[in-house]
Amino acid sequence: MVASTHWIASATGMSVLERGGNAADAAVATGFVLQIVEPHLNGPGGEVPILVWSETDQEVSTICGQGVSPAAATIEAVTALGLDVMPGTGLLPAVVPGAFGAWTLLLELHGTMTLRQVLEPAIHYAEEGHPLLKRVSDAIGTMQELFTDEWPSSAATWMPGGQVPAAGSCFRNPVLAATLRRVISESEAAGGSREAQIRAARDCWYRGFVAEAIGDFCADNEVMDTSGERHRGLLTATDLALWEPTVEQPLTYDYHNYTVCKTGPWGQGPVFLQQLALLEGFDLSAMGPGSADWVHTILESCKLAFADREAWYGDPNFTDVPMAALLSPEYNAQRRLLITDTASVELRPGNPGGAQARLPRYPASPAGYENLIGSGEPTIAKSGETRGDTCHVDVVDANGMMISATPSGGWMQSSPTIPALGFCLSTRAQMFWLQEGLPNSLRPSARPRTTLTPSFALRDGKPWLAFGTPGGDAQDQWSLNYFLNLVHGNMNLQEGIDAPGFHSTHMPNSFFPRDAHPAEVYLESRFDSAVLDELRRRGHLVVVGEPWSEGRVSAVARDDGWLKAAANPRGNQGYAVGR
Structure with a gap:
């Protein structure tokens, strides 16, 4: 059984089960497809917490795919910019993208399929296209001016030909498809067992070309955010290299x-x-x-x-x-x-x-905040079709393995698309406080207290x-x-x-x-x-x-x-x- 927030993703997970995969294989394939078909709610640059019931271990474990703040992310560094609240969009609130690490750790520890097998459906829908949700079309329409004037890389990705794609149109993201193909190619070239190749893929993401592109983009670009000012990101390739997904007791x-x-x-x-x-x-x-x-x-x-x-x-x-x-x-x-x-x-x-x-x-909430573009999770405007939330997937297989996961972050409206990768970063650091001495104060290399909760x-x-x-x-x-x-x-x-x-x-x-x-x-x-x-x-x-x-x-x-x-x-x- 598979249940999720999008019919294509659920059907993908079911196809994996029918081909002999288990619940972990199906959940991972579903999760990556959700990044393609619900880009206003999650993306490859986002995060995911996962709960897994293992029949072998007879227990529930937590896989933490919540990335941490940059090493340079101190309260002093942000308040020196004249801010007293972390912006909700842009590059300044970007954290390490933990979703890829968590999904691949789930696949390594509990799955049976190769990374290629579980990524092929996502690559297909990114490369060949999928019917664009009305909510996604509406979201792009709401972001059109910001994309065009301030985030040109997002305009290039989400507005092909300079136009807002219509609901139901066949939408493609070939750059993201190429990114995933390169990860597979480099991981397979590393050789070794299925598990070794999955670990090589994580190295490719967090210590290879993906991390380098993220670090370069954050360092080289000042972008508009909800503060009304332009800021660079604090996230570096080193921040990604030092992070690993973890397994915890619930x-x-x-x-x-x-x-x-x-x-x-x-x-x-x-x-x-x-x-x-x-x-x-x-x-x-x-x-x-x-x-x-x-x-x-x-x-x-x-x-x-x-x-x-x-x-x-x-x-x-x-x-x-x-x-x-x-x-x-x-x-x-x-x-x-x-x-x-x-x-x-x-x-x-x-x-x-x-x-x-x-x-x-x-x-205090200044007047006009209710009309801001791009803030919230991942609220674009507080009315109409453009209001979003995130995603969810549940899977159970014939052997009794059960999985609950809530992927989110890396929304297309949260920060500019990284041109070399075809996706944007999570702005989850907006959840930190720029005040000392609180449990959720901004600290280097810390997890923000999120709302994601399978x-x-x-x-x-x-x-x-x-x-x-x-x-x-x-x-x-x-x-x-x-x-x-x-x-x-x-x-x-x-x-x-x-x-x-x-x-x-x-x-x-x-x-x-x-x-x-x-x-x-x-x-x-x-x-x-x-x-x-x-x-x-x-x-x-x-x-x-x-x-x-x-x-x-x-x-x-x-x-x-x-x-x-x-x-x-x-x-x-x-x-x-x-x-």
């Missing part, structure tokens, strides 16, 4: 008879676990999905967990994140007392183990569900809602996705310009009007959205001897397939 939390696995606090994944720890004290089954009590209780738990994210999360290689205390019964019993029948309008982090919480100084759950100790969603700060809200729909609402995989969704914008945005909207909640119009009225009465600032606008969840499962999959119908793009 963080887990036992909720009733389920064990949920998430990444470490270099991502926002632990907020899912913190919300479970708070919700364990409520009878959600009695409330029922979609009721005012259900929505209110989840929202108020969400606000407390995300406040802790703001105060405590960061790269644990550089800061002490008190996860054991944050997930402890004592701490959550105390925090649970803050949840009342009235919507909170405050950002209230806790003090786990007696440690004193410290929040960033959040910038999910995995065991039921009664057995692997059950791989799932996730795009959506920035909403990811660990939509995926949590989905999990609770299944656990407490007794819904099947597709019913849980189709149920009316909601998310809070109470917490500060993780992306430039870091705006927050206390007590605000977005709900689909399919909610009962009486529920919406009751939420308003409790003090929530209710924003009613389109009937199918909340969530991008996909999932695969091993359930009572069956393999199952489900995909998101919103946007008519997600696709689940299996046999």
